[in-house]
Amino acid sequence: MSLTAVILAGGEGTRFRPYTDLIPKPMIPLGPEEKPVADHIVSTLIKGGATHVVFLVGYKWKYVRNYFGYGDRFGIKIDYSVDDETYKNTGGSLLKAYKQHLLDSDPVVVWYGDILAPLNASELAKEHAKLGADALLVVANAYQVPVGVAEINESGDIVDLKEKPWVNMKVTIGVLTLRPSLLEEYEGKLGTSFDIMGDLVPEMIRSGKKVKAYIYDGPWIDVGSLERYKKIDESLLRHITLS
Template structure:
């Protein structure tokens, strides 16, 4: 997704301009956009060669040789999905657009196979008691319960590492020594892991006030440690930065169909009837991206939940938005969830 802005051309550019961009940026592609940053087409050196063979001139508009129907990815597509598209169509690069066709980035085969190192801090909440999973959690913190061959928290950290993240902070409370003993300082994973401990539970957002002062001044990803997911955190982060949000909540769409006819009435009279309606909701996944200013707004020892923190930020006229994920996500809160995780993990990686 890096350096893509260097290969963007306007629709008024010439074929010569496209060749210079392709040669200078070494990404082997140029992206043609209109004034609203909507993707109009792509140009490769192969497109230019084919154009010259049919008597195009180097000063002709780039539109004469560009591919006006390029393959693209959505910001919500995972890295694996992008790789499948590139492999199917033999592509070295894949523009990333939103639902309106606006260019948001460029996924290249090189970067997809070798993810960029990301200095953004990752804060994982791992202090819960897991009471709904007793007796399994009587002697083990919930994030350390095994899913397959390793703890669920290890699966989560591995997911971040695969995407280039290497700065981790873990909040502990219940049986913290088991988490510390397993992960240590992260050196065995070639990452950094630091811990903050809640002497008393501070709510889903209060532990932010315990983070060290030397935290990188970059957007922070915060989430619960009892989740199994394939969310592409790089796309979540790119969306947060592209939109200029103060805080971003990752949500999922949930459908619920009422198995009966629903009757609407007023003063004993029927005003409407809907047979087995389907209602759609957006639910909170417990995954957030927070600006450094938002993180710093939580003071040490203050008890606060994340919804309350986000409401306070909105009252201060800060931009708080959503990112809708369609990737696999499982909140392991109940015994049935834990059993599902054991079944799903075989197809997880």
């Protein structure tokens, strides 16, 4: 079965400056082999059965194309959809790829370009179909707060301090499956510049679409900022990339 996965890789990476003044964020090296972040994501998608990867790109996008080409050395098909002034933000970029007939499976797997997790793309697509979902969001059971959390008494004394604690709460991690035809369905309401998680998914919920959760208890890494990048746990990274 063919399976298309989309990697969101078009942002300017402002939280990674000055590095992203030279290269786009998806090409930031990571791990002992110093492979680009996007390479780790592509490898995970291939292991999970993806046969077609579409990069949604914009800023310095030719760096991405020059590294990945059109998929020959990876044994899959790779395409690129380039942001423009009409189709912007994550949802608009995805809509443009749909209109270019690049989203050629139902569902498609959508993967934010700063998330690493050993998820199986085919399993997500199968669960999507089994549930008859319109969208299936990967949801973790806990989130690590990136700062210290203080407990303060009525006198203003700090009585406890936990550095970067894990909090039990349901959080989306930037991976989902989606019926691509929904993009065109919601274009009339959302236009061509909208956010997937901030606009499209809430609108789907409000209008009664079947938005389901895929509960995930495994490891994951958010490489969304320079601070997080510098503090990545190397042993956790090895576990994720070798899974």
